[in-house]
Amino acid sequence: MGVSRLDVFYRRLLLSKLFIGGWGKPEDLKRIFEFRKIIGDRERCRSLVPEDYPVHINKTEEHIDCHIHDGFFISPLEHFVPGILPAEAVKARFQFIVPKRWQKNRPVCIQLAGTGDHFFWRRRTLMARPMVKEAGMASLLLENPYYILLDLLHGYRKPKDQLRSSLKNVSDLFVMGGALILESTVLLRWLEREGYWPLGMTGISMGGFMASLAVTNWPKPIPLIPCLSWSTASSVFTTGVLSTAVHWTELEKQYTINSVYEEEIIKLLDYCGADSFRMGPDFTQNVDSLEHLLGLSGDVRASVGHNSKAGGDAEAGQGLLIGAGPEGGGTRADQSFSSGNSTGMSLGTPPRSLDGSGTLQGKRTDSARCWRPSLHRESTSFMKAVMDECTHMANFSVPVDTSLIVVVQAKESGHDANPTQDANASQDANASQDATRAIYDAFDRFCLKYPDLH
Numbered sequence: 001m002g003v004s005r006l007d008v009f010y011r012r013l014l015l016s017k018l019f020i021g022g023w024g025k026p027e028d029l030k031r032i033f034e035f036r037k038i039i040g041d042r043e044r045c046r047s048l049v050p051e052d053y054p055v056h057i058n059k060t061e062e063h064i065d066c067h068i069h070d071g072f073f074i075s076p077l078e079h080f081v082p083g084i085l086p087a088e089a090v091k092a093r094f095q096f097i098v099p100k101r102w103q104k105n106r107p108v109c110i111q112l113a114g115t116g117d118h119f120f121w122r123r124r125t126l127m128a129r130p131m132v133k134e135a136g137m138a139s140l141l142l143e144n145p146y147y148i149l150l151d152l153l154h155g156y157r158k159p160k161d162q163l164r165s166s167l168k169n170v171s172d173l174f175v176m177g178g179a180l181i182l183e184s185t186v187l188l189r190w191l192e193r194e195g196y197w198p199l200g201m202t203g204i205s206m207g208g209f210m211a212s213l214a215v216t217n218w219p220k221p222i223p224l225i226p227c228l229s230w231s232t233a234s235s236v237f238t239t240g241v242l243s244t245a246v247h248w249t250e251l252e253k254q255y256t257i258n259s260v261y262e263e264e265i266i267k268l269l270d271y272c273g274a275d276s277f278r279m280g281p282d283f284t285q286n287v288d289s290l291e292h293l294l295g296l297s298g299d300v301r302a303s304v305g306h307n308s309k310a311g312g313d314a315e316a317g318q319g320l321l322i323g324a325g326p327e328g329g330g331t332r333a334d335q336s337f338s339s340g341n342s343t344g345m346s347l348g349t350p351p352r353s354l355d356g357s358g359t360l361q362g363k364r365t366d367s368a369r370c371w372r373p374s375l376h377r378e379s380t381s382f383m384k385a386v387m388d389e390c391t392h393m394a395n396f397s398v399p400v401d402t403s404l405i406v407v408v409q410a411k412e413s414g415h416d417a418n419p420t421q422d423a424n425a426s427q428d429a430n431a432s433q434d435a436t437r438a439i440y441d442a443f444d445r446f447c448l449k450y451p452d453l454h
Contacts, residue, residue, distance in 0.1 A: 017247045022254040024171025026265060028084060029386070032174045033268040035081050036390050039181055040396035042184045045217050049182060055190040069096040075145070075180040084175055092183045094104055095120040096140045097128040103136030105224065105447070108196045109439055110140045110187055110212045112180060126432040135440055138189055145179045146172055159233055169384070173233065174390040176198035177213055184214035197454035198446050202439055204432070213396060221401035221450055223442035227408035228436040234387035238380050252379045261382060269389045309330035406442040408434045
């Protein structure tokens, strides 16, 4: 179903603007795209993270039914793409909730954080502690890069110039994903050598999406339980409720002034099954719907002129893990667009300023003089393209055993179309209960199918 009006209203009231800094440095995007091609291939990653990668426990609390360990390690992303992480996020921190009495085996589920899920309280209270009591199952809670740790003695993973959960640059989301994939591998290897078994991964909303990416990199069968997740992050930022929070003015300005995005970055993008540059036949219909979703004014509306259906018809692609949609077809959304494969793509001929002077050595003139009717459409298409490059499941390896994936999906909210939309308080409780039941189911499947795999 589509996005609910309540969700749209809620987001407009509470969300700060996303990506106020713009796309991110072009050189950073280039480094991220190149590294994505490595971590998107499981075989190339087998030896990236050593079996004995150092992990440290620096604090332990004893409770009636469990021990809670605080730990940390250096994110491997800092070794492979130096300087791409903000200094505050280099040290990865986690909390490990371990039952005092195991019921059967020593199972551990790694839980990744959803949008806005700072610190460990929500996951620990709604899922980890109940799982200790109900199933004797341990949980390891990893803190996201760019998120806040409330214990000042342990520092932050959030840059000082970032407001709450609102990522400053589009590239920050890709850095977060790359870091979490490698950090999850570190934790899985550490848990293995400490004798815990079976191991699995879960998360709600963005946490489930990031868990799905992380599992694609793991070389063994593993239970995966994504809750309120999807197959790509592109739709939520281009047509979903978070699109109203995106700072499109800054993104359009940068896209116009700096030709490197259109002329160089696009050439680095891989084809991921559904053409990111073709929004499908529905892109040319229902202008009012797009205006509503994107919160466009009447003046901007005239410059958009077309619509992409909420949820995205071009989300299909080959070999999707979860939430596969219909095959994304494609007519050209605009005759000024052109598309191709990774050997060379262009969003059209270089735009010219209103006085006909065109571009000046790769740098265009000021945004007022370079304005053109298709600017918002081009920026939205570019956003979808770069999002799909780094987050589309078709650009990553298929998990070793997909029968161990148990998807928890919503029936009465916009979550089914929005992979990184966080749930409100009441939805969190329901989603947590559904997620824990799915976790038990997935772990049971694993134990029945692979009783000797430890």
